[in-house]
Amino acid sequence: MSHFLDMLFGRLGWDALPFWTMLQDHSTLSIINGVIATAAASMVVIGALVTFGLITWFGKWRLLWSDWLTSVDHKKIGIMFIVISVVMLARAVIEASFMRAQQAVGLDGGFLTVDHFGQFFTTHGTIMVFFMAMPFLTGLINYVMPLQIGARDLSFPVMNSISLGLTAAGAAIVMISLMFAPFSTGGWSGYPPFTELAYSPDAGVDYWIWAVTLSTLSSTLSGINFAVTIYKKRSPGMHLFRMPLFCWVSLCTAILMIFGMPPLTVATALLALDRYLDFHFFTTDLGGNMMNYVNLFWAFGHPEVYILILPAFGTFSEVFSTFSGKRLYGYNTLVIATMAIAVLSFTVWLHHFFTMGQSAHVNAAFGIATMLIGIPTGVKVYDWMLTMYRGRIRMSVPLVYALGFIVLFVLGGLTGIVLANPSVDYQVHNSLFLVAHFHNMLIPGTLFGMLAGTNFWFPKAFGFRLDERWGYRAAYSWIIGFMLAFFPLYALGLLGMPRRTVTFFEPAYLPWTIAAGCGVIFILFGGFSLCVQLWRSIRERHLNRVPVGDPWDGRSLEWSISAPPPEYNYPVIPQIYSRDAFMREKDEGTPYQRPDRYQDIEMPANSAMGVVIAATGFLMAFGLTWYMWWLVIASGVVALVAIILRGFVRNTSRIISAREVQETHERWLDIVNHTPGVSRAQEQTTANRGRALPPINGASQ
Amino acid sequence: MDVSELTPVKAQRRSFREARIGKLVCISALLLATSVIAGCTNDHISFLNPQGPIAEAQRNHYWIIVAVVMIVVLPVIILTPVIVWRYRYGGNATYRPKWSFSWTIDILIWGIPFVIVAVLSFFLWSATTALDPYKPLSSTKQPLRVQVVGMDWKWLFIYPDQGIATVNRLVFPANRPVAFELTSATVMQSFFIPALGSQIDAMNRMVTRLHLIADKPGSFQGKNMQYNGKGFYKQRFTALAVNDDAFNAFVKSAREVGRPLNQKQYEVLARPSTGDEAAKALGASWVGGAIRFSQVPNGLFSTIAQGPSIDWDALDNASSVNRNASASAMRNEHAMAARDNDKVPARNGEIAQ
Numbered sequence A: 001m002s003h004f005l006d007m008l009f010g011r012l013g014w015d016a017l018p019f020w021t022m023l024q025d026h027s028t029l030s031i032i033n034g035v036i037a038t039a040a041a042s043m044v045v046i047g048a049l050v051t052f053g054l055i056t057w058f059g060k061w062r063l064l065w066s067d068w069l070t071s072v073d074h075k076k077i078g079i080m081f082i083v084i085s086v087v088m089l090a091r092a093v094i095e096a097s098f099m100r101a102q103q104a105v106g107l108d109g110g111f112l113t114v115d116h117f118g119q120f121f122t123t124h125g126t127i128m129v130f131f132m133a134m135p136f137l138t139g140l141i142n143y144v145m146p147l148q149i150g151a152r153d154l155s156f157p158v159m160n161s162i163s164l165g166l167t168a169a170g171a172a173i174v175m176i177s178l179m180f181a182p183f184s185t186g187g188w189s190g191y192p193p194f195t196e197l198a199y200s201p202d203a204g205v206d207y208w209i210w211a212v213t214l215s216t217l218s219s220t221l222s223g224i225n226f227a228v229t230i231y232k233k234r235s236p237g238m239h240l241f242r243m244p245l246f247c248w249v250s251l252c253t254a255i256l257m258i259f260g261m262p263p264l265t266v267a268t269a270l271l272a273l274d275r276y277l278d279f280h281f282f283t284t285d286l287g288g289n290m291m292n293y294v295n296l297f298w299a300f301g302h303p304e305v306y307i308l309i310l311p312a313f314g315t316f317s318e319v320f321s322t323f324s325g326k327r328l329y330g331y332n333t334l335v336i337a338t339m340a341i342a343v344l345s346f347t348v349w350l351h352h353f354f355t356m357g358q359s360a361h362v363n364a365a366f367g368i369a370t371m372l373i374g375i376p377t378g379v380k381v382y383d384w385m386l387t388m389y390r391g392r393i394r395m396s397v398p399l400v401y402a403l404g405f406i407v408l409f410v411l412g413g414l415t416g417i418v419l420a421n422p423s424v425d426y427q428v429h430n431s432l433f434l435v436a437h438f439h440n441m442l443i444p445g446t447l448f449g450m451l452a453g454t455n456f457w458f459p460k461a462f463g464f465r466l467d468e469r470w471g472y473r474a475a476y477s478w479i480i481g482f483m484l485a486f487f488p489l490y491a492l493g494l495l496g497m498p499r500r501t502v503t504f505f506e507p508a509y510l511p512w513t514i515a516a517g518c519g520v521i522f523i524l525f526g527g528f529s530l531c532v533q534l535w536r537s538i539r540e541r542h543l544n545r546v547p548v549g550d551p552w553d554g555r556s557l558e559w560s561i562s563a564p565p566p567e568y569n570y571p572v573i574p575q576i577y578s579r580d581a582f583m584r585e586k587d588e589g590t591p592y593q594r595p596d597r598y599q600d601i602e603m604p605a606n607s608a609m610g611v612v613i614a615a616t617g618f619l620m621a622f623g624l625t626w627y628m629w630w631l632v633i634a635s636g637v638v639a640l641v642a643i644i645l646r647g648f649v650r651n652t653s654r655i656i657s658a659r660e661v662q663e664t665h666e667r668w669l670d671i672v673n674h675t676p677g678v679s680r681a682q683e684q685t686t687a688n689r690g691r692a693l694p695p696i697n698g699a700s701q
Numbered sequence B: 001m002d003v004s005e006l007t008p009v010k011a012q013r014r015s016f017r018e019a020r021i022g023k024l025v026c027i028s029a030l031l032l033a034t035s036v037i038a039g040c041t042n043d044h045i046s047f048l049n050p051q052g053p054i055a056e057a058q059r060n061h062y063w064i065i066v067a068v069v070m071i072v073v074l075p076v077i078i079l080t081p082v083i084v085w086r087y088r089y090g091g092n093a094t095y096r097p098k099w100s101f102s103w104t105i106d107i108l109i110w111g112i113p114f115v116i117v118a119v120l121s122f123f124l125w126s127a128t129t130a131l132d133p134y135k136p137l138s139s140t141k142q143p144l145r146v147q148v149v150g151m152d153w154k155w156l157f158i159y160p161d162q163g164i165a166t167v168n169r170l171v172f173p174a175n176r177p178v179a180f181e182l183t184s185a186t187v188m189q190s191f192f193i194p195a196l197g198s199q200i201d202a203m204n205r206m207v208t209r210l211h212l213i214a215d216k217p218g219s220f221q222g223k224n225m226q227y228n229g230k231g232f233y234k235q236r237f238t239a240l241a242v243n244d245d246a247f248n249a250f251v252k253s254a255r256e257v258g259r260p261l262n263q264k265q266y267e268v269l270a271r272p273s274t275g276d277e278a279a280k281a282l283g284a285s286w287v288g289g290a291i292r293f294s295q296v297p298n299g300l301f302s303t304i305a306q307g308p309s310i311d312w313d314a315l316d317n318a319s320s321v322n323r324n325a326s327a328s329a330m331r332n333e334h335a336m337a338a339r340d341n342d343k344v345p346a347r348n349g350e351i352a353q
Ligand code: HEM
Pocket: A093, A096, A097, A099, A100, A121, A122, A124, A125, A126, A128, A129, A132, A133, A186, A187, A188, A189, A435, A439, A442, A443, A446, A447, A485, A498, A499, A500, A501, A520, A523
């Protein structure tokens, strides 16, 4: 019997429950931490139950299944990616607040145990990178890029759904680790030998390995999908150099994903071999060498930071030119700069471990290579300023994020150059200076970029504008909160405070950690404002409708169709004659033309592959983590069978008749013709139904 | 000051009192920027208040970089609001919606950063080579050799020439270079005395090097910067630079009050524990628990560097071999050792035997 249970549950026991330690050990510290952990686990359980309950109550299971989960529409998949990302963002921000709170009272004590703090920074970092930023940018590219190049879907729609499934499975693994603890304490970088069995024997590191593995597989597939789509599915006349800049960054991101993700998949796989099958790639004994891991990790890690930042650069490029009512300055040089960044990003990984004792000349060479990347990045910042120069700048919500971004981002660039200097890095490496630096890139860069993108493209995706009042509140709180929460960390780092430290003993640190703690209050208010913004926008959606689809006087193709777009995007594939294709049509007074002829449209049929891969991926990872071998084998077999069966499916596409397309399109054209254009002064009013006054009538004056 | 008598307990108590006062001062000074530079305690914690030539050079280099990069940063911070105001919607500044390129401007915005990076590269190259932690410091005095072993969660300092060792307490003469060799008995760690200079990683089966010097006597905070588990935040030590007499007194007292570091002691030490816990576990009779060892087997350091388990029998008679191994270990040396023979196989081309 007990043998059977052992087989059934592997090494999963009662002690995995978050309140278990609290029941054994009644010290105050243990109880506080037990309560926090249990509350977190209950949130997951309650969240899941409420979601299930609501779907059942409203009888939406069928709709969820056929319209969303099995859909291979790039727009829906994009939205689902972003939903995952927002949920994970909420968790990671809460964790960050706990860490900041701990350090604000952390002189000589605090309320978190060392292990709990370790799990906090590990899950926070892992989630923010792999399950917040990656799904967010993947979702945004998914949604926007095919629209911008005039395509109807990605090249491999089912694979896209599988990417989503893999990311969902990874995110679920991180979430379930709250219920069956612990998670790893090895940091988001998971350096061995600390993460080897000898030093971290429990299930934590295994959770981390499989969550990250699922995520990297997902991103590799997404990268392939995006790159092929851009190469193959541009509409006629959309030469590479006519693509909007967002598509260029998508292409660079895709290439970086294809070459940057596999090193991490390999690194975690080798680490798994060490942990499961007693290999010795990175162990301290029998010939292992942890430096191989460190090199593999950063061969992924540095391209990764550009994967995180480039889509934000693309978004900001669109935002700056749209809200300045002006062409993007220096398109060609921006493209060259982006490409240069993408290539150079594979040549600098060593700057993450200047302190490992390689020769001064090696360090110096990598330091200079790193500073060289600063050049194209700096050029981009000036290009954006020049885009605004001689424009007509409208302080919309996305633009507020964008302005916060350029002003703060250059400071991050400054400290990046500081860190690129090995002899100074010897002082601030592993300190909070580094933490401040990368948050200075990731929050004003990646996160603001994604939030700007959401505010910018939300009306396109859902057909109504987001509430501006709470949008501004959110943006300003994030900007202020960021400054308060992270500038003090520069000081702390210069004062020698290590990262990942639960407690400190230097009174000199205290004022700074308190200031950083206050910053988090603003950030939390920013998060709250985002929720209110969404809530109010949904409530007032009828007032803020923009059915014509061009609420911002947009420049690129995606603004030329209805909001939300039909599932096939374009009733007739457009012919492109120049950059800023839609703006040119508006300039020439020829937008919203009635096509001569409609044709049947072939769209990919729904597929359950994504769901199957999500479920089996999750179960396999869970089984591997807790040594439930039967579960691993069973889910592996199911996945394999499903993949083979998919090979026999004949009806992989669906025809939408020309008549249906025509009806839908003409109905929309009627709305367009009956909607008066608005000037930019009315952009944020209910008069804005998504049709812009033609430029000749002073749209942007 | 007789250092051998300055026990950590006393020192700690003193720094606590200072800590309290410092805290008050700090809070009332309301984040005055000066507290960055001065720090709030007398224990030197940062390179912003350098206590040796290396940290001083690093500080200067830091400010040079900040100043030079400001050339591109400041215009962005100043001009962005100006542009946004001047070209605001509803204003009547020039509007050129189709203007999108100028060669002059482009040459400037590529050229200026390029020149700046060129200038910074010059500084980078010279500072990196000049401050290379592996580079011995020039001095009229013979450097003091110290072998550092990172353990979970404490530092073992072996003085090979004096034949003594300490835990979490590094005492050395001021104004005389200290030549460190570092390794780890466990996972990776990073050894760091900010007020004196660079940090450097300590990794098992590898030996890294570091050279530091203190200008004058003083006490500096030292720590591990690389997370290595539960006791990480307590893996700190005091580095004391003292005058030559005090150093000799320290060595003498270690020989007198210390015990020999043998297998039994080492195994207790190697268990995951903080310095204080280890002192307790060793039943230390030393005042205040500052662990001191009067004798260290020859070649202990390089044996630790070769792998996690130590053959103590071999250590006693093969000590000279190990000494060689350690002496000829080179930069980035990966003293990878197959433990069943005493050859140290080559990595990066060096054979140590
Ligand atoms: C929302 C506001 C945020 C706050 C308040 C915050 C706070 C923190 C804190 C307190 C730490 C631990 C620092 C330490 O080691 O002592 C941390 C680590 C980290 N954060 Fe954030 N963070 C935020 C957003 C983000 C974002 C947006 C990202 C990435 C996209 C991110 C990525 C990371 C990473 C990778 C680490 C390192 C984890 C590790 O040490 O392994 N954070 N953050």
